[in-house]
Amino acid sequence: MSSVTAASASANAARRGHALGRNLLIVSAWLVFALFLLLPLYVVLSEALKMGLGTFFAAIVEPDAIAALQLTLLAVAISVPLNLVFGVAAAWCVSKYEFRGKSLLVTLIDLPFSVSPVIAGLIYVLLFGAQGFFGEWLSERDIQIVFAVPGIVLATLFVTVPFVARELIPLMQEQGTQEEEAARLLGANGWQMFWHVTVPNIKWGLIYGVVLCTARAMGEFGAVSVVSGHIRGVTNTLPLHVEILYNEYNHVAAFSVASLLLALALFILLLKQWSEARLARLKSNAAEE
Amino acid sequence: MSRRISPVIPGFGLTLGYTLVYLSLLVLIPLGAMFVHAAQLSWGEFWTIVSAPRVLAALKLSFGTALVAAVINGIIGTLLAWVLVRYTFPGRKIIDAMIDLPFALPTAVAGIALTALYTPNGLLGQFASELGFKIAFTPLGISLALTFVTLPFVVRTVQPVLADIPREVEEAAACLGAKPLQVFRHVLLPALLPAWLTGFALAFARGVGEYGSVIFIAGNMPMKTEILPLLIMVKLDQYDYTGATSIGVLMLVVSFVLLLLINLLQRRIETP
Numbered sequence: 253m254s255s256v257t258a259a260s261a262s263a264n265a266a267r268r269g270h271a272l273g274r275n276l277l278i279v280s281a282w283l284v285f286a287l288f289l290l291l292p293l294y295v296v297l298s299e300a301l302k303m304g305l306g307t308f309f310a311a312i313v314e315p316d317a318i319a320a321l322q323l324t325l326l327a328v329a330i331s332v333p334l335n336l337v338f339g340v341a342a343a344w345c346v347s348k349y350e351f352r353g354k355s356l357l358v359t360l361i362d363l364p365f366s367v368s369p370v371i372a373g374l375i376y377v378l379l380f381g382a383q384g385f386f387g388e389w390l391s392e393r394d395i396q397i398v399f400a401v402p403g404i405v406l407a408t409l410f411v412t413v414p415f416v417a418r419e420l421i422p423l424m425q426e427q428g429t430q431e432e433e434a435a436r437l438l439g440a441n442g443w444q445m446f447w448h449v450t451v452p453n454i455k456w457g458l459i460y461g462v463v464l465c466t467a468r469a470m471g472e473f474g475a476v477s478v479v480s481g482h483i484r485g486v487t488n489t490l491p492l493h494v495e496i497l498y499n500e501y502n503h504v505a506a507f508s509v510a511s512l513l514l515a516l517a518l519f520i521l522l523l524k525q526w527s528e529a530r531l532a533r534l535k536s537n538a539a540e541e
Numbered sequence: 542m543s544r545r546i547s548p549v550i551p552g553f554g555l556t557l558g559y560t561l562v563y564l565s566l567l568v569l570i571p572l573g574a575m576f577v578h579a580a581q582l583s584w585g586e587f588w589t590i591v592s593a594p595r596v597l598a599a600l601k602l603s604f605g606t607a608l609v610a611a612v613i614n615g616i617i618g619t620l621l622a623w624v625l626v627r628y629t630f631p632g633r634k635i636i637d638a639m640i641d642l643p644f645a646l647p648t649a650v651a652g653i654a655l656t657a658l659y660t661p662n663g664l665l666g667q668f669a670s671e672l673g674f675k676i677a678f679t680p681l682g683i684s685l686a687l688t689f690v691t692l693p694f695v696v697r698t699v700q701p702v703l704a705d706i707p708r709e710v711e712e713a714a715a716c717l718g719a720k721p722l723q724v725f726r727h728v729l730l731p732a733l734l735p736a737w738l739t740g741f742a743l744a745f746a747r748g749v750g751e752y753g754s755v756i757f758i759a760g761n762m763p764m765k766t767e768i769l770p771l772l773i774m775v776k777l778d779q780y781d782y783t784g785a786t787s788i789g790v791l792m793l794v795v796s797f798v799l800l801l802l803i804n805l806l807q808r809r810i811e812t813p
Contacts, residue, residue, distance in 0.1 A: 278624055278628055289642055289692070291664065292655055295663075349553050361564065363572075365746075368751075370770035371793065374789050375575050378578050410571070442551040442552060445551075471650070474750075490647070506653060507653065510654070514650060517646040517650075520645045521641060521642060
C-alpha cells in the first residue's frame with residue numbers, strides 16, 4: 253500500500269515539476285517575444301506619433317516621401333515578376349529532371365543570400381560605374397545605370413533572386429511528375445499542362461515566395477544604398493529616405509515614414525500567414541489522399 | 542527518390558537555359574567581375590590592403606558580433622521553437638506569426654527603432670546606463686541588432702524538426718528512468734542538432750553581411766565599432782574601388798570557409 257502511495261506521490265511531484273517548468277518556459281518565451289519583437293514596434297509608433305497626427309501625416313505626404321514610395325514600388329514591380337518567372341523556371345528544371353551538377357545549380361540559386369548586400373551593390377558599381385568595366389562605353393552613349401534608377405532595380409533584383417525558387421523547389425520535388433505526365437498522355441500540350449496542372453498545384457507556394465520576395469524588395473537597404481547616390485526625390489527609396497531624415501535629426505519624420513514601412517511589413521506578415529495556412533491545408537489533403 | 546528523366550514532360554532545355562542565363566547575367570558575371578578586379582592586384586598589394594589595422598579590427602568586429610548574435614539566437618530560438626511546438630497557451634498564434642517580423646520589416650526601420658530603444662535615454666538603454674554600461678554605439682548594441690534581424694532563422698529551422706519527433710520517444714526514455722535533462726541531452730539534442738546548426742549558420746552568414754540595421758546603432762567609430770560592410774562603403778565613398786573590392790573578396794572568402802566548416806561539422810553529426 254505505502255509503496256503505491258509513495259509512487260503516486262512522486263509521480264504527482266514530477267507532474268507538478270513538469271507544469272512548473274512548462275509555465276516557466278512559456279513565460280520566458282513571452283518575455284523574449286516582448287523584449288525583442290514587440291518593444292521595437294512600440295518604439296517606432298510612439299516616436300512617430302510624438303508630435304501628434306498632423307506632423308505624422310505631413311511627413312508621409314511630403315513630395316520627397318511620395319517620390320521615394322513611387323521608386324520603391326517601381327523596384328518591387330520590376331523585380332518581383334522577373335524573379336517569379338525565374339523561380340518557376342529554376343524550380344521546374346531542378347524538380348522535374350535529373351541532371352549532372354544539379355546540386356551545384358541549387359547552391360548557385362541560393363548564393364545571393366550569403367553575399368552581403370553591400371557587396372551586391374559594389375559589384376554593379378564595378379561593372380557600370382564611371383571607372384567600371386562598361387563605364388566608358390556607357391558614358392559615351394549617355395546611359396546611366398549606377399546612381400540612377402536602373403542600378404536600384406538591379407541591386408533589388410540581385411538580393412531577391414532566390415526567394416520564389418527556394419519556396420517552389422521542395423514543394424515541386426514532393427509533388428513529383430505523375431500528374432504532369434498524365435496530362436501529357438491525355439493529350440495536353442506543354443502550356444496546357446503547365447497552366448491546368450502545375451500552376452494550381454504550386455499556387456500557394458508561389459504566393460508565399462512572392463510575399464517574401466516583395467518584403468525584401470521593398471525593404472532592401474544596403475545594396476540599394478551603394479548604387480543609389482542618394483539624390484532626394486530621384487534615387488531615394490523609402491528605406492533610404494528614412495535614413496536621410498534620421499541623419500538630419502528629423503527623428504519624428506523618420507519614424508513616421510518608418511511606421512508606413514512597418515504597416516506594409518505587418519500586411520505582408522498577414523498575407524504570409526494566409527498563404528502558409530492554405531499551403532499547409534493543401535499538404536494535409538494530399539497526405540490524406 | 543531516383544526519378545527517371547521524363548521524356549513526356551517538356552521544357553527542360555528552355556527552363557535550364559533560362560535559369561543559367563538569368564543567374565549568369567545577374568549574379569555570376571557581376572560577382573566574377575569583382576574577383577577579376579581584385580586579380581589585377583599582386584598578392585603583396587592585396588595583403589597590404591586587407592591586413593591594415595582598420596580592416597582587421599572591422600573583420601574581428603563583424604565576425605565576432607555575428608557569432609554572438611548567432612549564439613544568442615541559438616538559445617532563444619530553440620526556446621521559442623520548443624514552446625511554440627510543445628505547448629498551447631494564450632498568444633501562441635500571435636507569437637508564431639510575428640516571429641517572421643524581422644524578415645518582413647525593412648532593416649533600416651529595425652535599425653532606427655533599436656537605436657531609439659537602446660540609447661542611454663531610451664526605453665531599455667536607461668536601465669543599462671543606471672547600471673553603468675552602454676548598449677547603443679558599442680559592440681553589444683551591434684550584436685543585439687543582429688540578433689533581431691536574424692531571429693527567425695533558428696526558430697524556423699528547428700520548429701519543423703521538433704514537430705516531427707514523436708512524443709513517444711521521449712516518454713519511453715522517461716519511463717526507462719531518464720531525467721528530463723538526460724532526455725534532452727540524449728534524445729532531443731542529437732535529433733535537433735543538424736537543423737539547429739543550419740539555422741545557426743544562416744543567422745551567422747546573414748549577420749556578417751548585415752548593413753542596414755547595424756549602421757544606426759553602431760556609432761561607426763573606426764577601429765571600435767566599424768563593421769566590414771560599412772568599411773566597404775567608406776572606401777567606395779572615397780572612390781577607392783580597389784580597397785572596397787579587396788575587402789569584399791576577403792569577406793566572401795572568410796564567410797565561405799566558415800560556412801564550409803559548419804557544413805562539414807553537420808555531415809559528421811549526421812553520419813555517426
